Amino acid sequence: MVLESAEILVKAGMEEAFEAAVAQAAPLFRRARGCTGMRVLRGIENPRAYRLLVQWDTLEDHTVHFRGSEDFQEWRRLAGPCFDGAPEVTHLSSVLEAF
Numbered sequence: 001m002v003l004e005s006a007e008i009l010v011k012a013g014m015e016e017a018f019e020a021a022v023a024q025a026a027p028l029f030r031r032a033r034g035c036t037g038m039r040v041l042r043g044i045e046n047p048r049a050y051r052l053l054v055q056w057d058t059l060e061d062h063t064v065h066f067r068g069s070e071d072f073q074e075w076r077r078l079a080g081p082c083f084d085g086a087p088e089v090t091h092l093s094s095v096l097e098a099f
Contacts, residue, residue: 034061
């Protein structure tokens with residue numbers, strides 16, 4: 001499992017529009033090859049800061065298959081106008097889970 005973590009800063013006043021765009025785009029992620037789940041978190045100290053977390057079976061499911069798809073283009077069309085700069089994306093793998 002690979003966890004995509006995208007730090008997204010949203011333009012001031014566009015928080016509701018961004019959240020609506022994410023809700024509209026959720027099916028794009030759900031049907032993507034290798035996507036096993038997603039969630040979006042909003043900052044408390046900075047409500048313009050969001051974190052998109054997407055679980056993928058493999059790195060390539062995100063970087064090759066999803067990013068090369070029409071669904072990715074649609075995601076960017078929906079949410080991109082709300083971005084205040086490019087999202088910072090990293091990929092993570094689990095080394096410990098203790099809940």
